[in-house]
Amino acid sequence: MENELELFQFIESTMKEYEMNLPSYQYTEGMLKSLFLDMMKDKTESVVAVNSRIKKSESLKEKLIRNKFYLHYKNADEAIANLSDLIGITIECRFIRDEDTIYRSLAEHFTASGDAAFVPCSENPNVFLNMRMTQPQLLRNGFTNYRIDGYYLFNGRKINFELQIKALVHAFWSEVEHEIVYKNPNFVSYDSFLKDILGSIRDNLDVVDRQLEIVYSEISEKTNTRQIGMDERGFKVFVASSINDIVNEKMKKSVGFTTDFKKCSSILAQYIYVKDFVSGENNQLKMIEYFERLNLLSVSDLDFKAPIRFEDQYVSSDPFCSILGDYWQKVVNTDYEWHVFFVMLLAIQPGNNTQDLSEFIQIIETLLIQPGWYSGLFSIYGKADAEKARNFFKSVLASALVSVGRIEIVHEDRLLDVMDIFHRRVTIAEEMCPDYKDFQANQTLFEADLRHQVTMVFH
Numbered sequence: 421m422e423n424e425l426e427l428f429q430f431i432e433s434t435m436k437e438y439e440m441n442l443p444s445y446q447y448t449e450g451m452l453k454s455l456f457l458d459m460m461k462d463k464t465e466s467v468v469a470v471n472s473r474i475k476k477s478e479s480l481k482e483k484l485i486r487n488k489f490y491l492h493y494k495n496a497d498e499a500i501a502n503l504s505d506l507i508g509i510t511i512e513c514r515f516i517r518d519e520d521t522i523y524r525s526l527a528e529h530f531t532a533s534g535d536a537a538f539v540p541c542s543e544n545p546n547v548f549l550n551m552r553m554t555q556p557q558l559l560r561n562g563f564t565n566y567r568i569d570g571y572y573l574f575n576g577r578k579i580n581f582e583l584q585i586k587a588l589v590h591a592f593w594s595e596v597e598h599e600i601v602y603k604n605p606n607f608v609s610y611d612s613f614l615k616d617i618l619g620s621i622r623d624n625l626d627v628v629d630r631q632l633e634i635v636y637s638e639i640s641e642k643t644n645t646r647q648i649g650m651d652e653r654g655f656k657v658f659v660a661s662s663i664n665d666i667v668n669e670k671m672k673k674s675v676g677f678t679t680d681f682k683k684c685s686s687i688l689a690q691y692i693y694v695k696d697f698v699s700g701e702n703n704q705l706k707m708i709e710y711f712e713r714l715n716l717l718s719v720s721d722l723d724f725k726a727p728i729r730f731e732d733q734y735v736s737s738d739p740f741c742s743i744l745g746d747y748w749q750k751v752v753n754t755d756y757e758w759h760v761f762f763v764m765l766l767a768i769q770p771g772n773n774t775q776d777l778s779e780f781i782q783i784i785e786t787l788l789i790q791p792g793w794y795s796g797l798f799s800i801y802g803k804a805d806a807e808k809a810r811n812f813f814k815s816v817l818a819s820a821l822v823s824v825g826r827i828e829i830v831h832e833d834r835l836l837d838v839m840d841i842f843h844r845r846v847t848i849a850e851e852m853c854p855d856y857k858d859f860q861a862n863q864t865l866f867e868a869d870l871r872h873q874v875t876m877v878f879h
Contacts, residue, residue: 424725425753427490428675430499431481434489437496438480445474448572448579449507455544456509456583459529466518468588471510475503482677485756504569507581516587519566523555523585538571546573549583565590655697655707660689662714667764670722683831684761688768690832694783717767727753728762732774734781739811740789741781743818747825748777757827784830788817788839797850798859805856813846816867820874828878841873 453472460467475483484490484499493499500506513522530539530549541547549570556564566585571578586594664685671678696706734745751758762777769776798806821829821838828834849866853859 425727425756425759427485427754427756428725430490430496431484434484434496434499435477435481437500438477441500442474444574444577445507445579448574448581449474451544452507452509452547452572452581455541455547456511458543459526460511460522463513463522463525466513466515466521468512468514471512473508475506475508478677481675485677486679488755490756491754501578501580504580505582506579507572508584509581510584510586510591512591513585513587516589519556519585519587519590523566526583526585527551538569548573656686656689656693659692659710659714660685662718663688663764663768666714666717666722667760669718671724671760674722674724679757679760681760681764683833684764684827686832687830687835688761688765690787691765691780691783692768694786695779713768713770722763722767724760724763728759728766728773730774730777731772734774734777736778736781738785738814740785740814740818741778743815743822744781744784745777747822748781751825755825761827761830784835785814787835788842789814790843793843794846797846798856800854801856801859805859809849809856809859812863813842813849813866813870816870817842817874820871823871824875824878826878834877837877838874841877842870845870845873 449472453470457470460470480503483503489499489502493502511522511526513519526549529542530551531542532539532551537550537552538548539551541549547570549568551568553568555566555568557567559565568583569580570583571580573579660682664681667681667685668678692710696710697703730749734749736742736745748758748762752762753759765780766773766776769779794810798809800806801809817838829838845866849859849862853862
């Protein structure tokens, strides 16, 4: 379709490639499961089951967008070739201590020779495992997992698979994280209390039932508690929760899956509050207008496939606004995370898209660079040079955020960290340099330091 983003054409062609080769994947899955079952036949005391799956089409679509395959690979063949978990094989064992035993037993069937990472199986030379990978693997949540990349040669073509070895408690915990925590579509801020409880559950699986009940009850309670008063916290929680619900429902209908939009919902709620409610004028009327607007969005169609169009090229004399505006206009229809974000921003603020973008950028700048404080800095330099110094730091800050490029640069918790860094670094620069010549002599140092500090927030 001409009115769809190019990335959806990429996804459509990848899905066609996937569907065309599905019989090959099914054959490979059966061969792999049979092979590993045979390898484990004398491990009945420790091995409970060998399970297999082929990645479902819905999951594949989601991964293509979530991992930005459309930016990294030229065509469907490349995308499929770089999908390491197209097929999944899991060897389930009884106890955690059995995981290492089974891995060592498995290694006996894949004897490394030379420097090659992928080693053929002694029973089937078409099956390869990467036995050079460090095991167990460290996961993003801080825990470990035995996970090995592999591929099967089918008529000379590589079909990737992922082999995991999991004790029953680890298999159980994977399901818990996937279904109860990460796939929970309800709006909730995972504060330190919930994180501590989840860690405790993972470390003390003998009491997992009761602790999971506590966590899930906490999630449900926070989801159902919605303050609709005009106080700052109540309004923002209501708006953020409403936006999150709308995204979950409308994305599912538009593109067939949803995304984690909770933190983006929070910053959009903060944006609305700062833009329309901080002044304190006609707040009751504004509240009713937003209730009606959010209700209308909940029953309207939102298209997350159509490109976003701006009426005019965004231009600003402010260096911070100019750099961010140029960046967002370039990526809004190529990076899908930003696309979803701005679809919601522009839907909430109907009217001129360029003007809405301008207002959003200005509020992000206000949140990071408090105007009352910043306008008086470097005044000892004189009006013109003070403005140059302030604009210099604005440019460096915006450029650092753009270099990060991810949606996290508008998450509230990260914005708070960046604001604190910016305040401290600019204050130090003013104290170090009593005149503009000193400032100019140290600009390279100031730029490198601020860029490094800001980017480290996102690593």
